[in-house]
Amino acid sequence: MNTAVKNVSLFLIMACLIVFVGQYQSWNLALSILNLCLISAIMALGVNIQWGYAGLFNVGVMGFAAMGGLAAMLISVSPVREAWSAGGVGVIVGLFILIATILAAVFSFKKMSKSPLRTMLIVIISVVGYFIMRSVVDPATGAIEKVNPASTGYLGGLGLPIILAWPVGGLFAGAVAWVVGKITLGLRTDYLAIATLGISEIIVAVLKHEDWMTRGVKNVTGLPRPVPYEIGLQKSEWFLSLTKKYGADPVTFSSIFVKLCYAGLFVTVLLIVLWLSEKALRSPWGRMMRAIRDNEVSANAMGKDIKARHLQVFVLGSIVVGIAGAMLTTLDGQLTPATYQPLRFTFLIWVMVIVGGSGNNWGAVLGGFVIWFFWIEAEPLGLWLMDVLTSGMDADSALKAHLLESAAHMRLMTMGIILLLTLRFSPRGLIPEKVGRH
Amino acid sequence: MTDVLNALALFSNFVLVPAIAYGSQLALGALGVTLVFGILRFSNFAHGDTMAFGTMVTILVTWWFQSMGLNLGPLPTAILALPFGIAACAAFVLASDRAVYKFYRKKKAEPVIYLIASVGIMFVTNGVVRFIIGPDDQKFADGQRFIIKAREFKQMTGLSEGISIKVSQGLTVVTMIVVVAALFWFLNRTRTGKSMRAYSDNEDLALLSGINPDRVVMVTWILTAALATIAGTLYGLDKSYKPFTYFQLLLPIFASAIVGGLGNPLGAIAGAFVIAFSEITVTYAYKKFAGYILPEDWVSGGLLQLLSTDYKFAVSFIILLLVLLFRPTGIFKGTGV
Secondary structure (H helix, E strand, O other), X not given: OOHHHHHHHHHHHHHHHHHHHHHHOOHHHHHHHHHHHHHHHHHHHHHHHHHHHHOOOOOOHHHHHHHHHXXXXXXXXXXXXHHHHHHHHHHHHHHHHHHHHHXXXXXXXXXXXXXXXXXXXXXXXXXXXXXXXXXXXXXXXXXXXXXXXXXXXXXXXXXXXXXXXXXXXXXXXXXXXXXXXXXXXXXXXXXXXXXXXXXXXXXXXXXXXXXXXXXXXXXXXXXXXXXXXXXXXXXXXXXXXXXXXXOOOHHHHHHHHHHHHHHHHXXXXXXXXXXXXXXXXXXXXXXXXXHHHXXXXXXXXXXXXXXXXXXXXXXXXXXXHHXXXXXXXXXXXXXXXXXXXXXXXXXXXXXXXXXXXXXXXXXXXXXXXXXXXXXXXXXXXXXXXXXXXXXXXXXXXXXXXXXXXXXXXHHHHHHHHHHHHHHHXXXXXXXXXXXXXX | OHHHHHHHHHHHHHXXXXXXXXXXXXXHHHHHHHHHHHHHOOXXXXXXXXXXXXXXXXXXXXXXXXXXXXXXXXXXXXXXXXXXXXXXXXXXXXXXXXXXXXXXXXXXXXXXXXXXXXXXXXXXXXXXXXXXXXXXXXXXXXXXXXXXXXXXXXXXXXXXXXXXXXXXXXHHHHHHHHHHHXXXXXXXXXXXXXHHHHHHHOHHHHHHOOOOHHHHHHHHHHHHHXXXXXXXXXXXXXXXXXXXXXXXXXXXXXXXXXXXXXOXXXXXXXXXXXXXXXXXXXXXXXXXXXXXXOOHHHOOOOOOEOOOHHHHHHHHHHHHHHHHHHOOOOOOOOOXX
16 A cells, blocks of 8 residues: 555544544544644654654653643743742742852863862862752742742742743753753663653652742642633624524533634644654754664764764754643643653653654654544543443442452553554554655 | 760661661662663663562462461561562563563664563553552551660660661561572572673673573563562562552662662662662751750751752652763673663
C-alpha cells in the first residue's frame, strides 16, 4: 500500500473514532477528548524532537509540563497586593541573593585553578549565600502565607492575558532544560534519564510545597480564560440567535462552543509547531542531528560539536513540552500540583512517541491522538470487560468487588504492554521515520 | 557535660539510627541496580517496582501466616514470608527477561532501548501490583516494636533525651550486613560469581573463555530479585508499604549507585550511606540540638532546618548532580561514563 494513503487513512480512522464518540457518547466528551489529544500531540512533538531527532531519553516530561503550568498561573492570575506589601520585597531580595550566590560560585569556579582552596571557597560561598537567602526569604514567605490563607496566601501573578503564558511556559521549561542538559549531556544516556527523572520530581515538589508561590496543594483555581465563558455566552444576543438557528439547547451548545474555541487555538499552535518541526527536520540542521544520532563518532570526526547540538535540541524539545504544559493548565483553568503524576505526564507521552513513530513528526501527532483516546476510553472498556468477566460470579463475592475496583489500574498495565509490544514488533511505530535521499 | 551527652543522644535518635537503617535499605536497592548495570549494562528503571512486587508477595504470604497464627515471636512474621517473596519476584523477573530483554540481547540492541523496555516493564509491574494489592498503604509489621525504648534508655542513663531503636531498624542493619557479606563471598569466591565478574569486565573475553552468558544473566536476575525483595520488605517494615513510594525510591537508589560508581558493588553501599546521611542530616531540624550545645541566647527562633523534609529527594538529586559534574565515574571508579 502506498505510504501516503496509509498515513492519511490512519488519521481518518482516528477522526472517525472521535466522531463515533461524539455520536454515541456525547459531543461534549468527544471535544474534550479532542482538546486533550491536541495538547498530547504537541507534547509528543516535543519529546519526539529530543528522542526522534537526537536520541535523547528525557524521563522528566512531567517537570517541563509543570513549568508550563506554573507559567500559566504566574502570568494570568491578578497580583495579590496585600501579599506583595507583606513580603514581596523579601522574596525579590532573596531571589537576587540566590542569583548572586550562584554567579559568585560559578565565577570562582571558572577563574581559579583546581585546588582544595577553590573547593573550600565554593562551599563557603554556597553555604553562606544559602543562609543569607533563607534569613531574608523565610520571614517574607511566612508573612505572605498569612495573608488571607483561605483564599489567597500567595503572591498571585501578573494579571496578563493567559495566552502570553504559553511562550513564557516554553521559556521556563527551556531554562530548566538548559541547566540539566549542561550538566548531564555528554555523559551516558542513562545519566540524562536519571537526572531528568530527578528534576521533574523536584519541580513538582516545589509546586506542591511553596505555598507563597503556588498555594501548594490548596490549588489555584479560576485562572482567566482566553475564550468566552459559558454563562456569558448564554446571556449574549448573538449567541442565543445562533443557538436558535441550529435549534440547539443553549446550555449544551455553549459548552460545546467554548471547547471549539479552545480546539481552534490548540490546532493553531499544533500546526505552527508541526510546521516548524518539519522545516527543521528537513533542513541541514535536521540532517546533522540525525547524523549525530545515527553515528556520533563519525559526526564528531566531521567536526560537529555533539554536546552543544544535543543541548540545543534538548532545550528546544523541552520548550515545546513547556508550551503544551501551559496550554493544559489553561484548558483546566486551574493549577493543581497534586495532579502531576509521572505515569500520566512522562511515560504516557513516551508511549505516544514510540507507538506513533519516533523520528516522524506526523507519527508523534498520531501517537498523541491514538494513545490519549485509548487512555480515556480504556477505563469504560476495562470496566465493561471486568463486568463481563465477573458476570458469572456471586453478586457479593469479595473477588468480584476487588476486580471491579481494580479495573482502573488496568490502564497502567495496558499502556506498558502496548509500549513493550510496539518496541518489540514494530519499533518504528505507526508512521515510521522516512529514510530517504536528501 | 550532660548537655553534650543529651545532644549526642538526641542526634543519634533522630539522625544516626534512622540514617543507618535507611542507608542499609538504599544499599540493598542500589546493589540490585548496580548488578544489573554491571552485567546487563543498562539502568533498570523497573527496579523500584520490582521491589514493590517482591514486597507485595511477602506481605500477602505474611498475612496468610498471620491468619494461621504462625509467627516468630518478637521478630516480624515477614521474615518467614521473605523466601516466598524472593521466589515469586525471581520468577517474575526471569519471566520479564525471557519475554522482553532476551530479544534485545540477541539483537545486541543499544543501551537506550533496554532503558525504554525497562520503563515498559515498570508500567506493567506497577499495574500488576496495584491490581493485586491496591495503591494504598498496607500494614504488615508485627512482633515486638522496639529493641530499646526511649523511656528505658532514659532510665538506664539518667539523660533527659532517649534513644529508641526499632526492631525493624536493628533487623535492617543485621540483614544488610549478612546479605552483603554473602553477596561478596559469592562474587569473589564461587565459580559462578567469578564468571559474573569476568562477564561484567569484558564480555567478549568472558565468552571466549567458555562462560555461559545465559547462566550469568539468569543468576544476575535472581540475585537482583532477592536484593530487591529484601530491600523492599525491610523498607516496608521500617516505614510503610505503598507502591508509589517504591517508585519514588528509584531516585535515591540511582543516586546511590551513581555516587558510588555504577557497576561497582562496594561503591553502591558507600553511595547509599552518603545519600542516606545527607538526606537525613540536611532535613533534620536542629533547634533542640542547638539548645543543648549552644548558649541559650544564641538560639534564635525557627527550626534550624536546612531543608524541609518535603524536599528530601532534592538532596539526593543535588548530590547526584555534583558527582556528575566533578567526578562522573563516582567515588569508587565504576564502569560509567
